[in-house]
Amino acid sequence: MNAPSAPASQPANTEKSRLALKDTGPSGHKAGATRLSLGPLLYYWSREDTLAFYEAAATWPVDSIYLGETVCSRRRLLRLPDWLELAEKLTAAGKEVVLSTQTLIESESDLKALRKQVADGRFLVEANEWGAVRLLAEQGAPFVAGPTLNAYNPDTLALLGELGAKRWVPSVEMPREMLAAMAVPEGMETELFAYGRLPLAFSARCFTARHYNLQKDDCQFRCLDHPDGLTMRTRESEDFLTINGIQTQSAKVMSLAHRLDELRAAGVDILRLSPQSTRMGRVVEVFRALLNGDIAAAAAPEKLDKLMPGQPCDGYWLGEAGMAYRPT
Amino acid sequence: MPALLELICPAGSLPALKAAVDNGADGVYLGLKDNTNARNFSGLNFDAKSLAEGIRYAHGKKVKVLMALNTYPQPATLARWHQAVDTAATSGIDAIILADPGLMAYARKNHPNLRLHLSVQGSATSYEAVNFYRERFGIQRAVLPRVLSLPQVENVVKHTDVEIELFGFGGLCVMVEGRCLLSSYACGDSPNTFGACSPGHAVRWQQTPKGMETRLNGVLIDRYADNEKAGYPTLCKGRFDVQGETYYALEEPTSLNSMEMLPEMARLGIAAIKIEGRQRSPAYVAQVTQVWRAAIDAVKKDQAAFKPNPAWMAQLNKVSEGSMHTLGAYYRPWK
Secondary structure (H helix, E strand, O other): OOOOOHHHHOOOOHHHHHHHHHHOOHHHOOOOOOEEEEOOOOOOOOHHHHHHHHHHHOOOOOOEEEEOOOOOOOOOOOOHHHHHHHHHHHHHOOOEEEEEOOOOOOOHHHHHHHHHHHHHOOOEEEEOOHHHHHHHHHHOOOEEEOHHHOOOOHHHHHHHHHHOEEEEOOOOOOOHHHHHHOOOOOOOEEEEEEEEEEEEEEEOOOHHHHHOOOOHHHOOOHHHHOOOOEEEEOOOOOEEEEEEOOEEEEEEEEEOHHHHHHHHHOOOOEEEEOOOOOOHHHHHHHHHHHHOOOOOHHHHHHHHHOOOOOOEEOHHHHOOOOOOOOOO | OOOOOEEEEEOOOHHHHHHHHHOOOOEEEEOEOOOOOOOOOOOOOEOHHHHHHHHHHHHHOOOEEEEEEOOOOOHHHHHHHHHHHHHHHHHOOOEEEEOOHHHHHHHHHHOOOOOEEEOHHHOOOOHHHHHHHHHHHOOOEEEOOOOOOHHHHHHHHHOOOOEEEEEEEEEOOOEEEEEEOHHHHHHOOOOOOOOOOOOHHHEEEEEEOOEEEEEEOOEEEEEEOOOOOOOOOOHHHOOEEEOOEEEOOOOOOOEEEOHHHHHHHHHHOOOEEEEOOOOOOHHHHHHHHHHHHHHHHHHHHOOOOOOOOHHHHHHHHHHOHHHOEEOHHHOHHHO
C-alpha cells in the first residue's frame, strides 16, 4: 500500500505547502508508484456498448476500475447482478474493482438498491453520499470516500478514516494548495479526478428530458442518444456545460497529465480517468506512458488534446475558475 | 410539544432581522461577515455588535436566532470556523446550522449543549444520511435540499427522530445544495468554500447592439431584448443553446413558492418552513414574513379549509424573481 507522502500530507501552513510544491519533485517523494483508475461510467450507454467498453478496459493498463450507476436510478440496462458479474470478470483480469454508489438518493427504492450493493461484500465500495457511509460503517466494511462527500478539511477526512475510509477522492474543485495542506490519515490513499469532463452538479430534474420536453418519469431514456452528453453552449456559441441527465458536467475536459510532478508532490496516489465513449483506451495509454516515464509531462497535452471530446481545462487545480487552462 | 411549521426567516442585516421579528417570524437565521456562511456578499451579515443587538431584539420578542455556518471549512482557515462556532455558543444563539461533519464534531465536543441543525448544504436527501448526523453528532433538525417530492419527504420524516425543515419560499436552487460547483467552474468561487454562487465581483452587465448582456467571468449567461427585463446572471438561470435551440436549459428565473402545500406539510409534521433571501431587502423580508405568518396561522387553525389567499399570492409574485413561482421538486412533474 502507498504511504501518503510525508512532506505534503502533514498539517502544514499554506506557505510551507507552497514551498513544498515548488521544490519537491517526484524524486523527493517517497510514495510508491502512482496508479491509474477508470472512474465510474457517468453516461448511459446501451448494454452492448457498456459491456464492450469494459471488455476492452480489462486489457487496458489501469489498476482499478469503478463500476455501477452513480447518476440516475432510471438507468437500468445493467442491474446489480450484471455489475457484479462484470466485477468478477475484471477482478479475474487483475483489476481492483470498486462498486460506486448513486450520488443522489431520493426514494426508498434507491435505498433498497444501495443496501444490496453494500451488503454484497465481495468488492470495495465507493460511498458517494453520507447514507452510504452510514451503511458501510455499520457493516465495518472499508470503503472509498467519493468526491461528493465534500471532505474539504482534515477533521472531516479524519472522521472518514475512523469510519473505515481507506481511500478518498477530493472534490473536483479542490486546488493543489488545499490538497497539499490536508492531513491525510496514515494509510489512507488519495485518488484525484485527473482526466475527463467534470461532474459539477446534480439535480432532481433531468435536463436531458427537459430538452426533449419530456417528463423525467417518461424520459424515453434519451440519454442513450448522447454517449458523451449534450453540449450546452452560450448564446455566442461557446461550449460551456454538458447535460447528462440529472447531472451537469463541464463542456471542457479536465486534464492534469502535464502536472504530474505537482500531483505527486501533493500526495496523489491514484489518477482517476473518467470514461468517454471513444478513444478511451488511447487516453489510458498516454497516462500509462507518462507514469512510466516514456513520455514527458510537457508532451502530454499534445497527445491528449486529440483524444478529447472537448477543449482541455485545469483551472481547479490552480485555484482558479475550473474552466481556465494554463498548459504550464 | 414538537415544533410544527415554525416560520424561519432570513436576516441578512439588523434591519432585516427586525423586520422578520416584527412581522411574525418564529425564528430568524443569520451569518457572520465572512465565508463561514453561504451568503457571503459584501454589505450583508453580522459583526459582533450587530449580532449582540440582533439577539437581544429577537429574544426580547421570544423569537429564536439561528446562525448559519454552512460552508465547508478548509485547512488553512479552519480556525475561522471554530471561532465562529465558539462565538455562536457564547453569544446566546439558539442553534447553529452546519453542513460539514468535521465542524459538527468540533461543536459537539466543545459545546455539547449547543443545538445543531443540518444545513441544506449538507445535501442529506435520505433518512440514512439524516440519521448518520443524528447518531454521530446529535443533530436535532435537518433542512432538506429542494429536490424531493412531498411523498419522498414523507418517507424521510417517517424514518427519523430528527425534525425536518423545508424551504417554503424564495430563490430556487435547481441543483442539490452542496453538490453544485457550476459557480466555481465559471468564476472560481463556489458556495461550498467561498459561500456565494455567481458572486457580484464576477458579474458584468453590458448594453450592446444585440441587447443587454449579462456575463459571469466573461461567460455570456443571457442576452435580453429591449422589451425584456434583465435578471441577475445566476448561471443556472440563463438561456443557453442546446442542439440549436436557445432556452432556459436548466431553469427559468423563478422563485419557489410552496404555500399551497402547507396543509400537506402540516400533516407530515414538518417542524419548520424556511424562507430564503438573506440577500434581499428588509422591506422584502417584512412583506414575505407577514404573508407566510398569515398563511401558517390559517393552516394551523383549519388544515382542511386552507386555500392560499389570492391576495397573498399576488403579493408574493410581485417580489418573486422573474415574477414567477413554481412548486419545484415538491411537485413531481417539475422534475
